[in-house]
Amino acid sequence: MSGESSPAKHYGLHAALIALLAVLAFLLPEYHHGVFARVMVLAVFAMGYNLLFGYAGLLSLGHAMFFSAGLYGAGLTMVHLGWGVLPAFAAGLVAGALLSLAIGFLALRTTGVAFMIVTMMFAQVFYLALFYFGSWTRGDEGLVIAQGQRRLSFAGVDLDLTSPVTRYFAALALFSLVLVVTLAVVRSRFGRVLVAIRENEERTRMLGFDAFANKLAATVLSGVICAAAGAAYAILFGYVGATFASIQYSILPLLWVLLGGAATTLGPLVGTLLMFYLIDSSGDLLKAWLPGWNLSSLGIVGVALVLLILFFPKGILGTVRERWVRWLP
């Protein structure tokens, strides 16, 4: 958190992680290869959420709308207007930026629980609007983006984003970019002001900082990153549906970040990855250990979270930082 500590360590660690993920592309079995591509995109969503929740201390319960703004910004322009991958991705980012600017402007007049409720309410409006405009969005059923459209051609290179390897590296490229941006923001003066606002808003104001303007900037940055994740999700996995705008997708990034460690740059990836495998494997485990009980795997997630909050309230990397690796950003 302190801009004092050595940049070489910080950037070195993050570069090593990116290199590891690149190597894993060639080592992972097919199923896990696909999981990792998906998790990296969702981790971008979590990183965007973490910026606002972890660093600026603003707990939003409406981030599904920013993810969906990107998802639909890219998806609708591809399906209805036949746009290519890059302009569609840009449309997703613009949608996320405009929406987060408007929502931030209104919701940041509130704090604490009221902020949670207001953001959740706006997200619900967004979700219902997807059904209202069902003739374009096709609501729950959603839209499938044609395989032929999910190609990226530039400078004589033709990338088929539906092929697993290309998709993995596209996800990794976005993940890496956002990871480095997050690290740079966290280490920057702006990052220090966000943490200061989280810790003591009045004191920050009395040091000459415009708390509202800084929080609004954080909201828009967070919104754009989440929208980037949504747009990438639409393009890489070819499906756009209203489920992604539901309350569940506002809660998930909060859980991922809490699990991995709020206000740690690498926590979002760790949390997203673990939560994915926890849900994925708990079904089989429950069947094997408690046959006939017919329990939902979500119960396992709930129990895991209760244990986490009780024993590791700072999440995995938050605890690691507190106890062992003080310089962890």
Added chain:
Amino acid sequence: MAAVTPLIATSGLKKHFGGLRAVDGVDFSVMPGEVRAVIGPNGAGKTTFVSLICGRIEPTAGTISFDGSDITKLPAHRRVRAGIAYTFQITSVFSNLSAYDNVALAVQRTLTDGRAVGHLREGVMAALSATGLADRLHEIAGSLSYGHQRLLEVAMGLALKPRLLILDEPTQGLSDGEIENFVALVREVAREATVLIIEHNMPVVMALADRITVLDAGKVLAEGAPDEIRADAAVQAAYLGAGA
């Protein structure tokens, strides 16, 4: 001297909380370079008064001007950028951040505003050295002793490079040795900035103040040089509760 504009001036300044007239029509001015002490019994409205000046709370009526321009409607963060720094009566440091980061926030503000030049680190170290905290820069503010947290609070105020530094009971909780250093520090600061200090410790007030304003029940009871105030019967009555 009469031609010089006061650095800070209030006119008919009032703050009412419901029926409570915490500040009730204060006309007040401080000349550039002055060290002004504001004293008065508990509940006299001292903290409310300086909070109005620094913009933490809005006045019910009256105007405030800083260096000749009206700042009554200016939000607090803009007043800080204009050069008014406030150190909190109840220590309000960022207790989960290092001493370095606490002061860095103040320094980066002045760098952004162009009121200071140079490197962040140099500015931070200068403020920490001035308050004797240079060897504690990596310590988490919340783990510092109370006295050191008070000094960190002052370091943040200094690092803002204020033209007007408002100190709200800065020596509260400091040891005698620390108070001595503190008095020397304020004298040093006063060479470049105007200082407005709320203080209960009379030896500190007498050692530092050029002039003293006495508040009682939200009104100015007396104002003058330290010797005049010491001799003022009304002040003695307010403090000692004796019938005049």
